[in-house]
Amino acid sequence: MTDSALPILRLSNIWQKFGGLVANAEVTLDVKRGEILGLIGPNGAGKSTLFNLIAGATSPVEGRIVFDGQDVTRLDAPRRCALGIGRTFQVPRSFDSMSVLDNVVVGAFTRHARARAARAAALDALAFTGLEHRAAVSAGELTPPERRRLEVARALVTEPRLLLLDEVMTGLTPSEARLGVELIRRIRDRGITVIMVEHVMEIVMPLVDRAVVLNLGRILSQGTPGEVVRDPAVIAAYLGDSHRAA
Ligand code: ADP
Ligand code: MG
Numbered sequence: 361m362t363d364s365a366l367p368i369l370r371l372s373n374i375w376q377k378f379g380g381l382v383a384n385a386e387v388t389l390d391v392k393r394g395e396i397l398g399l400i401g402p403n404g405a406g407k408s409t410l411f412n413l414i415a416g417a418t419s420p421v422e423g424r425i426v427f428d429g430q431d432v433t434r435l436d437a438p439r440r441c442a443l444g445i446g447r448t449f450q451v452p453r454s455f456d457s458m459s460v461l462d463n464v465v466v467g468a469f470t471r472h473a474r475a476r477a478a479r480a481a482a483l484d485a486l487a488f489t490g491l492e493h494r495a496a497v498s499a500g501e502l503t504p505p506e507r508r509r510l511e512v513a514r515a516l517v518t519e520p521r522l523l524l525l526d527e528v529m530t531g532l533t534p535s536e537a538r539l540g541v542e543l544i545r546r547i548r549d550r551g552i553t554v555i556m557v558e559h560v561m562e563i564v565m566p567l568v569d570r571a572v573v574l575n576l577g578r579i580l581s582q583g584t585p586g587e588v589v590r591d592p593a594v595i596a597a598y599l600g601d602s603h604r605a606a
Contacts, residue, residue: 366429368393368522368553369414374423376409376577383409384420385577391522396544396554398568398585400561402598406577407557408450411524414555415447416440427522441470446520448511450527450557456500460491460510463499467514485517489543505536512543516552523547525556529563541567565589573598 367390374387383406391397399407412418414425416437425433432440454463464482465475472478486492489509494502502510508528515523529540537560544567548554558564564571565585572582573594580598581591588594 363429364393366393367391368428369555370424370426371410371414372424372426374410374413374420374425376406376413376418376420383577384413387423387574387577387579389572389579389582391553391555392570394548394551394553395569396548396556396567398564398571399555399557399574400559400564400571400588400598401574401580405574407574408526409577410574411447411526411555411557414522415445415524438470441518441520444519444521445524446515446518446522447524448508448515448526448528452507452511454499454502454507454510454514457498459496460499460502461486461495463510464513464517467517470518481517482513485513488516488546489513490539505532505540508532508540509543512547516547520552522553522555525554525558527557527559529558529560537563561589 369391371387371389374384376384387410401407413420416432416435419434424431427440427443427445430443432443461482464485465478468478468481472481483492483495486495489512491506491509491513494506499510512528529537532540541563544554544556568585570583571585571588573580573588575597581588581594
């Protein structure tokens with residue numbers, strides 16, 4: 361039985377290095393069950409690196425990752441996916457010659473042994489993300505915003521309890537972004553905890569329950585969106601004078 365007061369994810373003193381480059385340092389963070397957490401910070405701050413560590417694409421050089429009370433630090437990505445950690449990639453990774461539906465079916469086989477059940481689950485995920493009408497076209501024909509939706513559908517069909525969204529709203533028009541915001545709210549309403557990386561403050565801040573700012577691989581600030589945007593350290597490092605004035 362899971363204790364609902366227990367954080368769904370606990371990162372303790374996470375370090376990641378690439379040669380001499382320190383991409384994550386001393387990252388200690390609890391993610392609460394059911395929240396939408398915004399992970400923000402300038403390019404190169406270490407956000408995608410942290411997602412890779414949480415999802416199990418890579419292992420940290422130091423530190424501990426506990427998911428739902430279980431130490432997953434040394435588990436590989438497929439095993440973490442089976443436990444309920446889902447993710448999208450900043451650069452969409454679709455099989456372009458396969459249909460949109462089959463791209464999602466591939467993910468559905470993580471939960472369903474039979475083709476018919478996998479297909480039904482994939483169709484559900486496409487309907488949920490508003491891509492049902494594109495199921496039969498090849499993934500290579502999708503527009504960039506549709507590709508990001510496909511990423512989300514493929515992650516959702518793995519039935520995550522924690523979903524990592526890496527810049528799924530980058531490059532969207534304001535009306536597409538509104539649909540994206542609405543989609544993320546519906547994902548949370550399904551009981552899925554969301555950590556999202558997003559650059560556009562106007563999108564992130566109204567949507568998230570809490571924000572964490574990474575800078576040079578370290579947590580610079582965390583709190584409610586209001587607390588974070590007023591934090592002098594954040595203003596100095598990231599937001600700049602235009603936001604202070606606002
Ligand atoms: P963000 O997602 O916040 O923009 P990243 O996590 O992608 O930042 O990158 C953090 C830093 O680590 C950057 O300086 C980047 O160049 C470096 N980095 C990321 N992945 C690798 C890798 N596989 N090999 C070497 N350096 C990397
Ligand atoms: Mg990134």
